[in-house]
Amino acid sequence: MRLQVRRLCLLLFLLWVPGEPMENSDFYLAGDFLLGGLFTLHANMKSTSPVDNLQVPTCRKFTMKVVGYNLMQAMRFAVEEINNLSSLLPGVRLGYEIVDICYMFNNIQPVLYLLAQEDYFLPILKNYDRYVPRVVAIIGPDNSEAAKTVANFLSMLLLPHVSYSAITEELRDKTRYPATLRSIPSATHHIEAMVQLMLHFRWNWIVVLTSNDDYGRENSQLLTQRLARGGDICVAFQEVLPAPACAPRLDAVLDKLRRSTARVVVVFSPEVALHDFFRAVLRARLTGAVWIASESWAIDPELHGLDGLRRCGTFLGVTIRGVPVPGECDTCPWKTASYGDVLTLSGERVVFSVYAAVYAVAHALHRLLGCNRTACAPGPVRPWQLLRELWDVNFTLLNSQIFFDQQGDMPLYLDIIQWQWDLSQNPFKSVALYSPRQQQLVPIGNVSWHTGDNSVPVSMCSKSCLPGQKKKAIGLHPCCFECHDCPPGTFYNQTADEFDCQPCPSTMWSRGNAASCFRRRLAFLQWHEASTIIVVLLAALGFFSTLAILVVFWRHFRTPMVRSAGGPMCFVMLAPLLLAFGMVPVYVGPPTVFTCLWRQAFFTLCFTVCISCVAVRSFQIVCIFQMASRLPRAYGLWVRCHGAYVSVAFMTAIKAALVAGNMLAAPTIDPTSHTDPEDPSVTIVSCHPNYRLGLLLNTSMDVLLSVVGFSFAYMGKGLPMSYNEAKFITFCMAFSFTTSVSLCTFMAVHNGVLVTILDLLVTVLNFLAISLGYFGPKCYLILFYPERNTPAYFNSMIQGYTMRMD
Incomplete structure (x- = not known):
């Protein structure tokens, strides 16, 4: 050897x-x-x-x-x-x-x-x-x-x-x-390694310089095609490096580099064409850039040896991964000794x-x-x-798998290298590894940047938007944009469209400037809410008071006081009242088909029966004392045909027809949900879409019955004291009229969850007004003034009224 x-x-x-x-x-x-x-x-x-x-x-x-x-x-x-x-x-x-x-x-x-x-x-x-x-x-x-x-x-x-x-x-x-x-990867992999390097450091604003030959043109075209597919990196400008003899053209390129905000420069050129260029860069004192070298000059020792080149910035390059071959010559004596570092490194x-x-x-x-x-x-x-x-x-x-892929290339690893300026170390330090098979960049070392604090240089046309902000393009480059907050009900989804906010699903919402949506809060009466507790307590009061009244009236059924209150018709009123108070819990919790039927049918019919009885009772009082003498035949027909019960049944049938028609007109009987207009983050869960319309129709009929009852009660204000229930009926009807009109007015201008709460509250209060306002005083007299609950007392009161009338 x-x-x-x-x-x-x-x-x-x-x-x-x-x-x-x-x-x-x-x-x-x-x-x-x-x-x-x-x-x-x-x-x-x-x-x-x-x-x-x-x-x-x-x-x-x-x-x-x-x-x-x-x-x-x-x-x-x-x-x-x-x-x-x-x-x-x-x-x-x-x-x-x-x-x-x-x-x-x-x-x-x-x-x-x-x-x-x-x-x-x-x-x-x-x-x-x-x-x-x-x-x-x-x-x-x-x-x-x-x-x-x-x-x-x-x-x-x-x-x-x-x-x-x-x-x-x-x-x-x-x-x-x-x-x-x-025996190397193709240019496509070199370009992909460059792009992933720039994406890793979030550089989206670059300059591309190419040599005026096939090498420069082809590689710049490959880079342009790759950037067009991704859209994450934009080219601020691209220039062809002029011949060394063309000094004015070269000065123009350097001036453009100096004025550009892009701080990353990708250079595709053979190494022999770059010596004069970098000498011109040094003369122009261009500093602070990140130079990304193509494989042709990424590890060129002569370019690396140019005096002062380290002042130009940070040099990174893509090259084949170094695999040491054992047994080769590392240094040579005499004339070639100066080339030892070059040969080895x-x-x-x-x-x-x-x-x-x-x-x-x-x-x-x-x-x-x-x-x-x-x-x-x-x-x-x-x-x-x-x-x-x-x-x-x-x-x-040497621990590397050697084969050729379908295009005849060896998919060997590529290195991302950084030029080092301390010659005691390897001048081309590996900082990342790129695998052509996985097409993935893996960082393996830290980069020493030219910045004072060793921070990663910034090369962006626009700063990244905050989470929940969409981009609005400025000019022709998608990398140049303004940031705008996503409005409420939308969110920013980078994988879908960076320049538009995506609407939230129907069951979700966002507050605005959001990167995700949250589920809307379902609004319905719940047991722990204060409004629910108050209504339930009122319903309990009504249930037990109505039950007590029912017992009192049952035990004193044949007394004049009960007979004057309506006799058997009292139980027609008390039974629906008792059932209605007991079924108030169907309003609590998420609505179902069963609870909706009870809300829209049972409750409204119970209230109609009660208020119809009150209206008929007020009409009977007037007929007995004023119409019996004037219209005896009509009075006789009323008595023989049980006019009171027929009237109650007729009005109840009308109400039942309205309820049935409203339910049949609905597209579905299943509960539905809609957004609260006052708070879009809330979904109001209610009965079918015709719920409000049906409630308005039902309430309108109850208002009409209240007006009728109030009118007849006012006409009988001069009757004997024992039969004079006008002030109690007037109170009941006035209260029912006022609350019903208020509920109709509220529903006409509001569509929130308070409609359900007020609907239940008004219904319970109207039931209480009938139970306590109409039957309460009579129970009080029956229990505490029994001497007034005798036939003799009632006869004396009638005789006195007749003498005054004469």
Whole structure:
């Protein structure tokens, strides 16, 4: 190994010294099967561009590219390592022909040379199925433009072509490049890694700079397409980097960068085109930016070595994940000693791609030759046969799974690296890892930012909205917006639409400026509420007082006091009162079909029976004392036909028809819910939608009966004291009239939960007015003034009234 190191270092030194043009093959190793290698050993023009003076470029006009030599070393090392293995290609010796392509100016001649046979002759044939060229496969070149040129030639013969660094998307088109595979992920994954990096740090306002070539145009187009799908990142502006000779155009780009609020700059350009650009950036004193490098210059040591570049900001880049290859040369003595850090710290990332490409071809050759543990079958290797085997390789190399996906790419991990300026450490520190298989970015380290407090730089057109705020676009960019609070009843759902608030479901509500909705509170009478407790206590009072009155009247049924109160009709009134007081709990709790029927039918009919009896009783009193003498025939018909009971039944039947018609007109008998107009966060649970209309109709009829009863009671105000119930009936009817009118008025202007509460309260109070206001005084006389409850007393009162009338 020490001898190999010395030989390599000697070759590096010889190549570093300018000399005469070399032959086609710069490095050669004889073998049973040869691998072709295309590497950029020279780059960066020393003098003026050949376009300016119309001269054909030669390699000696370029400076040495140290990374290119490191990659070439990886191929030589892999071939020699395979030759020393007994398990891979036993008895077969691999060789190589490695050629310097001078970045991309010298790629056609080497390809033709490698396609030719030993006599340098490349025949023109109709069918190349049986043609065997000088090499069985070609590794390289590195840049995309050169790789496409090479791929066009190799596709003619289906000669296996494995690129270790060209990420262009065009090479994935197997109809154009059927023989080309790559030992790296494609540009799509590099772009996705960039986008996820920007999303991770919440950068949505960026600048894109591209070189004026296929590489810059293609990658910028891929980025634009990816950003169009997501919509989370916007491009403030995009510029093409001008030629170094065009100083005014370059100054204009730098001025635009200086004035832009975007602090993240994505640069797609080959590394050779960026030296003059960053020198101009340093002269312009542009600082405070985050520079995101594409793979072409992400680990370029010469750019990293520019004096003062660290003042420009933070440099991040996407590159292939570094996998150390054990056994390689780390440093070289004498003239190449200064390149030791470069070879170790920058080149090792792409080294594994070259190393894996050589091993992939070796495994394909092993399969094609039918090798076992000891030997391989001899025979010619035709390119298309080896290509077929190469597609199917799958093996483990240095703990990495090596295979090609459906597009011919190796889905190896990508690294997000940060440029470090302390050369005692790795100048390209890994801060995140991107998996092409999962398409996911995984942070693995902290980034050292250029900001004073090491905080993440902000690059946003607009600050993020607070939770519960929607965006209102400003201009053409969706990343530039204003924030507006979502109104009540809506919420902000980022996954649905960032520029609109979503309405809450019908059963939910929001207060406004909300990121979610909550369930509306169901409003109905509950036992623990003060209003419910008061009504229930009043109902209990009415129930027990009515029960006591019923007992008193039953025990004194044949007394004049009970007979004057209506006799049997008193029990027609008291029975519904007692039942109604006892059924008040059906108003408490969420309404059901059963409770709604009781509320809308039973209660209203009970009240109608009672108030009808009061109205008929007041009419009877007037008839007895005023109409009996004037209309004796009508009075006789009233008595014979039981006019009082017929009237009560008739009015009750009308009320029952109104109730039945209202219930049949409803679309459903099931309870419904509607939003409280005064508080949208509350849902009022009530009976069917016609509940309020039916309540208004029922209350209107009760008001009419109250007016009738009040009128007759007022007409009989001059009757004898024992029969004079006018003031009690007047009180009952006036109270019923007042409360009913108040309830109708309230329902006409209000639709809240108080309607249910007031409906029950008015009903209970009206029942109490009848029970205590009409029957109470009579019970009082029966119990405490029994001497007035005699026929003699009533007869004396009637005689006195008759004498006064005469």
